[in-house]
Amino acid sequence: MNEKARLRYEKNKKRYNELGKKWRENNKEKSKEYNAQYRKENKEYLLLLRKDWVSRNEDHVKEYLKIYNSARKLKMREWREANRERIAASNRAWKTANRDKVRMYDHLKRIRKNNAAGSCSPEQWEARFNYHGRKCRYCHCILDDRTVQIEHMIPLRHGGSNWPSNLVPSCKFCNTSKKDKTYKQFIRYIKENPRLFDQGFYT
Numbered sequence: 548m549n550e551k552a553r554l555r556y557e558k559n560k561k562r563y564n565e566l567g568k569k570w571r572e573n574n575k576e577k578s579k580e581y582n583a584q585y586r587k588e589n590k591e592y593l594l595l596l597r598k599d600w601v602s603r604n605e606d607h608v609k610e611y612l613k614i615y616n617s618a619r620k621l622k623m624r625e626w627r628e629a630n631r632e633r634i635a636a637s638n639r640a641w642k643t644a645n646r647d648k649v650r651m652y653d654h655l656k657r658i659r660k661n662n663a664a665g666s667c668s669p670e671q672w673e674a675r676f677n678y679h680g681r682k683c684r685y686c687h688c689i690l691d692d693r694t695v696q697i698e699h700m701i702p703l704r705h706g707g708s709n710w711p712s713n714l715v716p717s718c719k720f721c722n723t724s725k726k727d728k729t730y731k732q733f734i735r736y737i738k739e740n741p742r743l744f745d746q747g748f749y750t
């Protein structure tokens with residue numbers, strides 16, 4: 548804009564603004580289109596403008612964000628409370644459809660808690676499970692993705708690792724019976740209580 552045009556604009560600013568407003572009101576669709584086009588063509592410039600404005604109005608932005616976030620939090624909490632059943636059902640459905648993942652997540656949680664060495668990917672675990680014929684390592688009962696538990700032959704508490712070689716599939720009964728016994732201790736326990744493990748024990 549040259550100087551003459553700028554002066555003319557300054558002089559008639561109010562009138563121009565009125566005219567612009569009127570045109571936009573009468574041409575809503577077109578105006579929307581123009582705006583979108585402008586935003587698209589000046590994306591970076593507008594971003595800079597916004598950044599500049601934010602940096603000059605930090606307190607205002609902070610205050611706004613505080614109000615906005617607390618309102619959002621409240622709204623989300625209200626929504627969660629109103630939809631508690633729906634959320635629980637959806638969580639349950641996801642867990643049922645993703646048992647492998649849930650098992651791995653639980654396992655990983657335990658790893659973090661115990662801070663033990665080693666790791667086992669879902670694929671490695673699947674291989675371990677297949678290696679043991681998809682059966683309990685101790686009583687040989689047949690297991691599936693729903694019933695299998697990840698058992699540490701050397702318990703984490705005894706310094707065992709999370710490497711695949713230390714992990715075996717186990718049924719819930721054997722896993723809970725074993726507790727923190729070492730592999731050898733548990734085999735002895737099975738031999739001493741054969742009736743508890745009537746599927747035939749491992750030697």
Ligand SMILES: [Zn+2]
Pocket residue numbers: 683684685686687688717718719720721722
């Ligand atoms: Zn078992």
